[in-house]
Amino acid sequence: MTSVDATNAQRAAAPLQRLSLAAICVLSGVLYCWGIGGSWGNSYYSAAVKSMSQSFENFFFGSFDPAGVVTVDKPPMALWLQVLSVKVFGFNQFAVLFPQVVAGVAAVFLLHRAVRRWAGEHAALIAALVLALTPITVLINRDNNPDTLLVLLVVAAAYAMTRSFESRRATWWVALAAFLVGCGFLTKMLQAWMVLPAFIAAYLVGSRAGWGRRLLDLGVAAVVVLVGSFWWVAATALWPSPKPYIGGSSDGSAWDLVFGYNGFGRIFGNGGNPGGNPGGGFQPPGGTGGGFQAPSGGGGFSGSSGILRMFNEQLAGQISWLLPLCALVLVAMLVAGVRRWRGGRPLDREQTGGWVLWGGWLVVVGVMLSFAQGIMHPYYTTMLAPAVGAVVGAGVVRFWRWYREPHGKAWLLLPVGVAITVAWAMAIVARDLSWHAWAGYAAVGLGVLALVVLLVGRRGKAALARTGLVLGLAAALAVPTAWSAIGAVSTQNGMGGANPMAGPETSMRPPGGVMRFPAAGDDGMPPDGPGQDGGQNSVEQGAPEQGPIFSTGGMGGGESLSAEQRKMLDYVQANAGDLDVPLAVEGGSMGASSYIINSDVTVVGMGGFSSSDEAPSVAQLAERKRAGQLGFVQLGGMGGPGGPGGMQRRDGMGDRDGMGEAPDGVQLPGGMPGRGGQIAQERDAWVKQNCTLVDPAAWGGSADTSAQLYRCS
Structure with a gap:
């Protein structure tokens, strides 16, 4: 040619x-x-x-x-x-x-x-x-x-x-x-x-x-x-x-x-x-890492x-x-x-x-x-x-x-x-x-x-x-x-938007919403600390007999508000007036994302992605309270150092106050290893000392709700 x-x-x-x-x-x-x-x-x-x-x-x-x-x-x-x-x-x-x-x-x-x-x-x-x-x-x-x-x-x-x-x-x-x-x-x-x-x-x-x-x-x-x-x-x-x-x-x-x-x-x-x-x-x-460390x-x-x-x-x-x-x-x-x-x-x-x-x-x-x-x-x-x-x-x-x-x-x-x-x-x-x-x-x-x-x-x-x-x-x-x-075309894509993956569920680690804690003395792969990039606070790890099984109650910052969240938000809107921060939520993005997406209320997710950031700090919370800018703070529920809803056992037992204390003596992480737990707990302690707990009946919460609403105004 x-x-x-x-x-x-x-x-x-x-x-x-x-x-x-x-x-x-x-x-x-x-x-x-x-x-x-x-x-x-x-x-x-x-x-x-x-x-x-x-x-x-x-x-x-x-x-x-x-x-x-x-x-x-x-x-x-x-x-x-x-x-x-x-x-x-x-x-x-x-x-x-x-x-x-x-x-x-x-x-x-x-x-x-x-x-x-x-x-x-x-x-x-x-x-x-x-x-x-x-x-x-x-x-x-x-x-x-x-x-x-x-x-x-x-x-x-x-x-x-x-x-x-x-x-x-x-x-x-x-x-x-x-x-x-x-x-x-x-x-x-x-x-x-x-x-x-x-x-x-x-x-x-x-x-x-x-x-x-x-x-x-x-x-x-x-x-x-x-x-x-x-x-x-x-x-x-x-x-x-x-x-x-x-x-x-x-x-x-x-x-x-x-x-x-x-x-x-x-x-x-x-x-x-x-x-x-x-x-x-x-x-x-509590060890040198202060959180969950992978091998x-x-x-x-x-x-x-x-x-x-x-x-x-x-x-x-x-x-x-x-x-x-x-x-x-x-x-x-x-x-x-x-x-x-x-x-x-x-x-x-x-x-x-x-x-x-x-x-x-x-x-x-x-x-x-x-x-x-x-x-x-x-x-x-x-x-x-x-x-x-x-x-x-x-x-x-x-x-x-x-x-x-x-x-x-x-x-x-x-x-x-x-x-x-x-x-x-x-x-x-x-x-x-x-x-x-x-x-x-x-x-x-x-x-x-x-x-x-x-x-x-x-x-x-x-x-x-x-x-x-x-x-x-x-x-x-x-x-x-x-x-x-x-x-x-599938709805089963790893952990959805947080960690998208293709293929069968067996290849998806961690599967949605489940964390397995190794039993005492187990040297196997531990749960991951909360990842960023939209990563989550849960991981399937090992066989069921290795330790208690916990569910996060869904992936962080759900797509929509639950009925209980909606009732709480309505109460906050009715009582917070025109404050700069009507509602702050412990638990970072996992606690606040659904509120921000589904409402026009100014909601602060304390601690950034996983509660680990010193934002706001205790000093900043105190200053906002003195200036009359802070209305309510939610602990537990979708927030708290333990993650959404506190960490819940599948048998219905679990952390109710969001402070990261699980059954069987297992300590839950509070944010990223070495940081989030202490920082989030300091904020929680300040809120409990300086704000007033609202009776769940006042905002429409159930008697056994894990969400705690504190009035700071």
């Missing part, structure tokens, strides 16, 4: 390629958007969106409560978009979740454009399809956690880096990539920086500029990424008091949040993150850290479907690169830069998430999905090229890739054959057929070989597609 014929063929195929991309984007939009109007997603962030929409200061800081007492535990960029959506559509479930749908589809589109410039149209379409159908990506894009926007921003940054390899204006493209990573930092802090080693290495390899120019460009990028990342941190520090307390920090500063709990604490398991307990086993409150290497919701974490029961079905194929592709390309170098052939800088970019992204982020010692939610792995898509797309195209070559043994890589991918998919399905096992059997059937056609078509007509390739792709994507579709 001449170059003219090739050009004409490309022009003829262009409409079909555009139609294919449009179909993939529509498919992703349907999966991400289906039924989102029936849920608030993560109610912690949804409540914050409503509060942020009420004043500029709340908007800028990301305030959780309408009074601007404490912020959420992340920078607010993702929530800014949700607030803008609420301003357009009103405060409702669809408006809160819709920005994530848009961001998810935009990430699919931008991944296609980035891979297309590097590896061609076919690789780009495969990459976009893989990203669209990754189960954990589908689930998180139907939620309002910040990870969806983070993925969009780093994919956009990767597109800019790809453009820098080929452009005379490389400095501008590198600076744009750095700015987008900085925006990712303002979405989820240091997690956005995980791609930087791959970006730096890719530019050093892929750029055609001299070494001096490359180093200068990276210097400019360093300045941009630092300014883009820290301007909000600096602004919050310089903002005059009074101002909201930065939730999740130990001193109320964004700097501490970045490098403490939500920074190095996630990596090393300190700073309030469960994990990193040198002794392992269960450490009760060394424990990451809570995603199982123990280590090289095989992505393949464990919690994460395998979320992200690992194509990781064996990715490993095969990267090894094959490394061998091919070494052989090319040893043969004295010149380096294709743009191609090599692309492999370093996407392969480096996959390896660096995968290793970081695999070995993270702190809280590790399964949905964090969605950050791997773009790199998985790019490596698979480019790898399959390269394998196809080798498959069609008449000589050598590299042609075997394509059928081997299909075989190992299908085998691993079936291995995941076999962990629970009671849950849609048909998807695994379908993948195996398609895989066997694909292998037969590929082997027969090796020396046959190109059309037969292409049929084998299509069947192989269908086999590789069959189970993740099924899990994604089921997750999009």
Whole structure:
């Protein structure tokens, strides 16, 4: 075929390629958007969106409560978009979740454009399809956690880096990539920086500029990424008091949040993150940790850290479907690169830069998430999905090229890739054959057929070989597609908006609303401390005989108010007048989210997410009381250091006053390990000493209610 014929063929195929991309984007939009109007997603962030929409200061800081007492535990960029959506559509479930749908589809589109410039149209379409159908990506894009926007921003940054390899204006493209990573930092802090080693290495390899120019460009990028990342941190520090307390920090500063709990604490398991307990086993409150500590290497919701974490029961079905194929592709390309170098052939800088970019992204982020010692939610792995898509797309195209070559043994890589991918998919399905096992059997059937056609078509007509390739792709994507579709229409998605997960209930740890305390002397995995990111205060741990079973009475900050909560709120509204804070609720987001979402009363969730923040402090409560600004405080019920409703036994016995004292001598946590319990209990003690308990009959509570309402005005 001449170059003219090739050009004409490309022009003829262009409409079909555009139609294919449009179909993939529509498919992703349907999966991400289906039924989102029936849920608030993560109610912690949804409540914050409503509060942020009420004043500029709340908007800028990301305030959780309408009074601007404490912020959420992340920078607010993702929530800014949700607030803008609420301003357009009103405060409702669809408006809160819709920005994530848009961001998810935009990430699919931008991944296609980035891979297309590097590896061609076919690789780009495969990459976009893989990203669209990754189960954990589908689930998180139907939620309002910040990870969806983070993925969009780093994919956009990767597109800019790809453009820098080929452009005379490389400095501008590198600076744009750095700015987008900085925006990712303002979405989820240091997690956005995980791609930087791959970006730096890719530019050093892929750029055609001299070494001096490359180093200068990276210097400019360093300045941009630092300014883009820290301007909000600096602004919050310089903002005059009074101002909201930065939730999740130990001193109320964004700097501490970045490098403490939500920074190095996630990596090393300190700073309030469960994990990193040198002794392992269960450490009760009152020990050196002051809370629940996971064994060394424990990451809570995603199982123990280590090289095989992505393949464990919690994460395998979320992200690992194509990781064996990715490993095969990267090894094959490394061998091919070494052989090319040893043969004295010149380096294709743009191609090599692309492999370093996407392969480096996959390896660096995968290793970081695999070995993270702190809280590790399964949905964090969605950050791997773009790199998985790019490596698979480019790898399959390269394998196809080798498959069609008449000589050598590299042609075997394509059928081997299909075989190992299908085998691993079936291995995941076999962990629970009671849950849609048909998807695994379908993948195996398609895989066997694909292998037969590929082997027969090796020396046959190109059309037969292409049929084998299509069947192989269908086999590789069959189970993740099924899990994604089921997750999009199912109400059983892990812990809902707090910790979305795909797959069967057996792979979801912790299951909704249950905590098992190990029996005395048990050295097994303990309950996780309350996670942030919308994480929850409960975990299924071990067999029933290990210890008493407790229920949190539903996940934190429910979707709606109970009848008892409504009665209490009506009483508060009737008696608090125009006070600045008619109602403060102990228990943080788990106590206050439902009040904020479902009413226009100014409600303060004391202690931030999990009651652990010193906001408001006892001194601030006293000052508000002296100034006549504080109406009522609720303890217990949906609040209290024990979590929603106090921790309740399934047999009906349990903590009634919300102070965290459970039956059988088990001490319940009060917020994050080492902090929340003491801080929350100091607030509770002050309330009981300085405010007056209201008879439940006065506000309509039942005689055995666990909720306690105190009048402080």
